[in-house]
Amino acid sequence: MKKVLSIVALALVVSTSIISGTLAMYTTDIDALAQGSTVAKEFILTEGGTDTFVENVKIAPSETMSWQFSVKNFEGAVVSETAMDLDIDVDVVAADGKKVIAPLVFTVENSKGDVVGTVNSLGKVELNDEFVLSAQGQEKVYTVSVNWPSDNNVDINYAGTGYGTAIQVSVTGTQK
16 A cells, blocks of 8 residues: 555655646846837928018009028938928919909019019919928028009009009918
8 A cells, every 4th residue: 555655645746746837927027128119200391581572562553573582301400311202382463442453464483593483463473392301401582572563554553542453372281
């Protein structure tokens, strides 16, 4: 019986060892194996340092007036980190409470001096431009000119304070 008891005890020890070895749980932690984050890119579109528009400038037949405006993709040392498309609208409308000066011709030129749009007396010049992706800040300068070509037969019809034409410029920048 001692032999049977020894064999049962031995079997119990072996089976306990096997069960505890197979049912044992092992864990290991690796702290901060990988980390990351995201931040938004800068998207900057501001009016530039150039804006020579003034209101209520008087014009007569045979005269031409010019104004400039600009937009830029930087502010101080911070430059837009995306390329962008520019949609520029130059609206030519009747001034509040007045009729348009019909003979006027409006032209818009880019900084290279290329005429990029023209409208007679009333309407909208729509143009597209872009800021390419660059680490350097960029500025686009545009010139709006108004010319009153003289026509002695009708010029007098637009004289006085009842006539006036206004120009409104808007710019929208869209990330490419």
